[in-house]
């Protein structure tokens with residue numbers, strides 16, 4: 001254990017150290033020696049400097065933005081935009097920052113620490129290990145909205161999401177289209193509970209049916225069939241390959257559910273099941289939107305074109321297009337049923 005010399009700034013006290021021991025998933029024990037901050041009112045800029053420096057010292061990714069989000073939360077805000085650097089933080093607020101920053105030192109993602117995160121125009125509760133929605137997924141929800149805006153509107157239109165996680169995609173669509181109904185199926189009980197909680201908080205629960213189950217399970221499929229046909233299906237399934245799983249950031253590998261991430265050897269295990277099931281659940285001329293790994297779109301296209309079993313199915317999926325994400329990576333597959 002190394003203690004490092006810290007140059008003192010106004011608002012900082014070098015001694016005594018606080019010793020904090022963390023245990024992450026029973027694997028890693030960590031001890032942090034943290035210089036104490038003065039407990040009286042402290043200016044925001046010093047709290048920001050102090051914790052950013054601690055995070056840098058301990059190699060925590062995004063040190064400044066992590067600290068900013070935590071301080072903003074202590075002030076009852078979402079960001080520090082427009083907040084004066086000389087703003088005084090009370091003892092309660094600095095203690096709040098301290099306890100949250102200690103969690104961040106364990107590599108816990110800011111979204112789980114704060115317990116909520118924004119997705120498009122919704123604020124959703126976040127709880128480990130349910131996957132934190134990524135910025136790309138906002139694009140997927142927008143693509144679905146665009147498709148839905150071109151479909152005949154009216155009551156009775158139902159869409160399906162496979163793997164809603166926190167409910168981000170489904171709830172955004174339900175919020176935007178008040179006549180739509182949805183069915184969401186997830187293998188994770190925690191994800192189902194979080195989707196239900198977020199549906200309740202966003203006033204959409206009366207139009208949503210959440211099913212806890214595996215899409216591969218024939219009983220789950222029969223249950224889905226009772227709600228079919230769906231005008232649209234959407235899924236951001238687990239698509240990380242076995243090789244990629246070994247190099248995930250600690251924030252992801254230690255805190256997020258591996259069932260939400262790992263898609264098998266080639267990352268396509270759940271994607272293939274989604275394609276097979278959706279071909280039978282979507283109405284003729286209906287749509288399927290998928291978020292996949294950047295190497296996957298040609299493989300999805302090939303699978304829909306050449307799979308032998310495909311031909312025995314009553315309806316077939318036709319690959320329509322690949323859309324790139326905000327980073328320029330091929331990310332979204334659009335298919336329609338014949």
Ligand SMILES: C[S@@+](CC[C@H](N)C(=O)[O-])C[C@H]1O[C@@H](n2cnc3c(N)ncnc32)[C@H](O)[C@@H]1O
Nearest residue numbers: 133163164165186187188191214215236238260
């Ligand atoms: C990548 S996460 C997506 C979560 C959310 N839709 C989002 O975009 O933030 C994949 C989700 O699929 C669920 N899942 C994985 N395998 C599944 C399966 N076989 N059947 C149903 N859900 C599954 C996981 O539990 C997880 O919630």
